[in-house]
Amino acid sequence: DTEVTQTPKHLVMGMTNKKSLKCEQHMGHRAMYWYKQKAKKPPELMFVYSYEKLSINESVPSRFSPECPNSSLLNLHLHALQPEDSALYLCASSQETLAGDEQYFGPGTRLTVT
């Protein structure tokens, strides 16, 4: 299985809602990533988990809260988002966080904040 899956595919939420994005991989990868991609822009790294521990937080606002319950799962908890947070949220995984480890991307969750 060489696939990263993400749910839901689409999500519409109000600014007072709490929701979660889910990501799953069964490739035995020990590194997992969250990226945010706005239209016509490149993916921007948000968080990196290595061996289930948060290793990188790219100064992301606290209304985004990542969680890695086990080596196969990665969640992104959302609370009190702003309309400008509307974007495609991509999850990725790699063998580890070493240079040369290919990152496999999931299909993304398209988030709209109203």
Add this chain to the structure above:
Amino acid sequence: GENVEQHPSTLSVQEGDSAVIKCTYSDSASNYFPWYKQELGKRPQLIIDIRSNVGEKKDQRIAVTLNKTAKHFSLHITETQPEDSAVYFCAAMYYGQNFVFGPGTRLSVLP
């Protein structure tokens, strides 16, 4: 931090012609340089990558070259086909952890 520039931002070529996309990076510690293709509404997919100890790598119609001294790397696609039309992103990995993507190149292959 790392900064990756990419040119051109858009590129149109006739089917069968070659396409070249160029990227520069700022951090000499970067040691891994992948290229991703992203079709509209799809996920980014790795098409080729190169490590800093290699100067050139080829995979069928796709090749990548790296000049560490000048801190630039390029993607070459030969015999382009309509299905090559997509947005292409270069990236540089630094400190062994982060990926910084270039702004992207929208390639259109005209039949």
